[in-house]
Amino acid sequence: MFDFLEGYDVLGAFWTTVQLTLLAAVGSLVWGTLLAAMRVGPVPLMRGFGTVYVNIVRNIPLTVIILFTSLGLNNTLGISLGSSVIDTINFRLAVLGLVAYTSAFVCEALRSGINTVPVGQAEAARAIGLSFSQVLRLVVLPQAFRSSVGPLTNVLIALTKNTTVAAAIGVAEAATLMKTMVENEAQLIPISAVFALGFVILTLPTGLILGWVGKKVAVKR
Secondary structure (H helix, E strand, O other): HHHHOOEEEEEHHHHHHHHHHHHHHHHHHHHHHHHHHHHHHHHHHHHHHHHHHHHHHHHOHHHHHHHHHHHHHHHHOOOOOOOOHHHHHHHHHHHHHHHHHHHHHHHHHHHHOOOOOHHHHHHHHHHHHHHHHHHHHHHHHHHHHOHHHHHHHHHHHHHHHHHHHHHHOOOOOHHHHHHHHHHOOOOOOHHHHHHHHHHHHHHHHHHHHHHHHHHOOOOOO
């Protein structure tokens, strides 16, 4: 029944997808948090940069960004991200593109969480002598993260599915293998079903677990 899977490393392809997701998720969380801090910060220049970055990047198709990392950064500018192996370069460029794109959505999810924190708490923190960075780090962001678990979960699930765009620059993830198998085996429906099931297995538990975590850590007001 599953003879068409013989000779193909399906688990290896999905492992590449998992690696892309995890690395891009960590990078997006870090950069997205910094962007959110810029957008709510008191410095006009940084606030303007954060606003422009988010509004521009989230309105550019991910495929364009991924292709730019390969054709623009690597082929034109010669940026190889510390490797001479083409597969490794493409993988790292794909992670970079996913981080650049997803961080804009992480920023907005966190900013919505920041807006749920009562203004009085930040004002009280400033009144006792805390700086803006201390207020953000000690008072605002901990509550914002707890309020943003749901939106961040949706961003993570979308990121998992967005990793398929990395196939555009030759990263050997699930979508790349699926394309190869469809071309070689000519069994579109069963192959598509296998890969669809694989993504469901990756995303459904993530949504359920983080949904439960979100309810547990939600800020009670």
